[in-house]
Amino acid sequence: MNVDLVSGALGAEVINFDLNYLNNKNFEEINNLLLEHKVVFFRNQSLTLEKFIEIASMFGPVEEHAYVKGIEKYPQITRIIKAANEKNQWGEGWHSDVSYDLTPSKVIMLKSLKIPPIGGDTVFSNMELALETLDEVIKKIIQNKKAIHTSNGSKFFVENYSKMESNGKIGEQYSNEHPIIRTHPETGKKILYVNPTYTKKIVGLPDDESSDLLNYIFKHQERLDLSCRFKWTENAIAILDNRSTQHYAIADFYSGRGLGHERVMDRISIVGDKPF
Numbered sequence: 001m002n003v004d005l006v007s008g009a010l011g012a013e014v015i016n017f018d019l020n021y022l023n024n025k026n027f028e029e030i031n032n033l034l035l036e037h038k039v040v041f042f043r044n045q046s047l048t049l050e051k052f053i054e055i056a057s058m059f060g061p062v063e064e065h066a067y068v069k070g071i072e073k074y075p076q077i078t079r080i081i082k083a084a085n086e087k088n089q090w091g092e093g094w095h096s097d098v099s100y101d102l103t104p105s106k107v108i109m110l111k112s113l114k115i116p117p118i119g120g121d122t123v124f125s126n127m128e129l130a131l132e133t134l135d136e137v138i139k140k141i142i143q144n145k146k147a148i149h150t151s152n153g154s155k156f157f158v159e160n161y162s163k164m165e166s167n168g169k170i171g172e173q174y175s176n177e178h179p180i181i182r183t184h185p186e187t188g189k190k191i192l193y194v195n196p197t198y199t200k201k202i203v204g205l206p207d208d209e210s211s212d213l214l215n216y217i218f219k220h221q222e223r224l225d226l227s228c229r230f231k232w233t234e235n236a237i238a239i240l241d242n243r244s245t246q247h248y249a250i251a252d253f254y255s256g257r258g259l260g261h262e263r264v265m266d267r268i269s270i271v272g273d274k275p276f
């Protein structure tokens with residue numbers, strides 16, 4: 001399988017491979033690429049919804065989102081829609097998906113259905129490198145500490161994204177504690193596992209100390225030399241390791257340039273482990 005590396009930090013685009021031909025043998029190869037590069041991209045993929053689910057299922061059991069309603073007949077698929085004149089889009093801001101769940105998703109698959117001529121790229125960031133490059137003193141402080149991750153709730157979601165629907169669990173909030181340094185269950189590598197969207201507090205520290213430390217780490221995680229940026233084209237697929245990365249869907253839809261175009265993606269996620 002031929003790949004083009006997307007940046008020096010992470011990301012690989014697989015060239016000329018039709019995911020319709022994925023089988024148990026070449027799946028191993030794709031999974032190894034995913035573990036190595038943390039996010040893999042494919043372009044010009046024509047997949048039925050059934051095939052999309054089938055491919056995702058090779059990574060493990062597919063799950064439904066905590067508070068977003070799935071599409072008709074396929075509740076496992078969440079359709080991410082940004083209306084033409086909407087400035088916001090779901091996924092803006094650094095995060096790893098559903099880190100507030102007890103067992104946050106292992107892998108996320110995204111497929112682009114409709115992409116504006118300009119704007120709406122996604123940036124991914126390597127959280128193994130983020131840990132590796134973190135100040136040694138900070139590393140010592142966070143060793144063996146846990147942090148609380150809390151969802152923003154579907155109320156926020158319904159109010160901000162006009163074309164998306166909640167699954168009805170309005171007002172529900174999910175909250176869980178995870179180690180700040182987690183271990184990748186497949187590679188054994190250490191990962192910096194906090195994010196500015198969902199991580200609210202470090203367990204056992206006074207509020208001000210916790211927020212100073214978290215803000216320092218969030219700033220470090222934003223470093224551009226830890227990231228890669230993907231410019232979507234229609235029918236592209238991204239498969240991302242949600243344990244070792246964060247991502248940020250850039251909402252650069254400004255009037256006279258990026259505004260005025262719909263952006264539609266299908267998303268599917270795979271059940272993860274409890275971080276350790």
Ligand SMILES: [Fe+2]
Binds near residue numbers: 095
């Ligand atoms: Fe996301």
